[in-house]
Amino acid sequence: xxxxxxxxxxxxxxxxxxxxxxxxxxxxxKRPGKPVHKVWVVRMEMAMTDKEVIKWCHELFGCGxxxxxxxxxxxxxxxxxxxxxxxxxxxxxxxxxxxxxxxHKIEQIIDHYEPRAQELGDNVVDLETERQIRRFDWNVxxx
Numbered sequence: 001x002x003x004x005x006x007x008x009x010x011x012x013x014x015x016x017x018x019x020x021x022x023x024x025x026x027x028x029x030k031r032p033g034k035p036v037h038k039v040w041v042v043r044m045e046m047a048m049t050d051k052e053v054i055k056w057c058h059e060l061f062g063c064g065x066x067x068x069x070x071x072x073x074x075x076x077x078x079x080x081x082x083x084x085x086x087x088x089x090x091x092x093x094x095x096x097x098x099x100x101x102x103x104h105k106i107e108q109i110i111d112h113y114e115p116r117a118q119e120l121g122d123n124v125v126d127l128e129t130e131r132q133i134r135r136f137d138w139n140v141x142x143x
Contacts, residue, residue, distance in 0.1 A: 001060055001094070009057055010098035017046040019105035021112060042109055044091055045082040054079040061094070063087040089113045 020043040025036045047069045048054060058066035064083035071078050083091050092109040099106050 005060060006094050007098040009060065010095040012053070012057070013044075013046055013095055014099060014101040016048050017044060017102060019044050019102055019109065021105070021108050040112065041084075042088050042112060043082060043084040044088045044106075044109070045080055047078050047080040049076045049078055051077075051079045054081045057081050061091055063090060086113070 020041060022041050023038055024041055026039045027034050027036050046054065046057065055066055058064060058081045061083070064081055064087050066081050067079070069078040069080040088109055092106045096103070096106050096110065
């Protein structure tokens with residue numbers, strides 16, 4: 001994947017995507033008397049009516065699930081690409097340098113799986129420095 005693909009998907013995700021990270025109660029088997037466990041639900045998804053764009057994102061990253069999203073009767077068909085857990089971490093780390101609107105939520109995923117990576121404060125690394133390094137690499141290597 002090249003830097004312009006990552007930046008393009010980050011822009012799409014900022015507008016059309018959503019991030020869900022929450023701790024919930026879950027029963028292993030839905031029988032009375034079974035213990036309830038606290039589990040983390042970590043999910044990123046993007047949905048739109050353009051099937052080819054969503055399919056391309058799914059193929060570009062090579063992870064997650066791609067399929068039709070249920071919509072109310074009378075609405076246009078929608079397609080969704082969804083990643084969860086460690087796949088969400090993988091996607092978050094690629095989109096992070098280019099994200100604007102969803103930056104804080106993407107950082108929450110990275111911080112959840114790699115808490116020691118954020119010792120510089122709120123950001124995983126200094127965002128502006130990372131962008132300058134990537135711009136330099138892009139200009140020098142043209143990849």
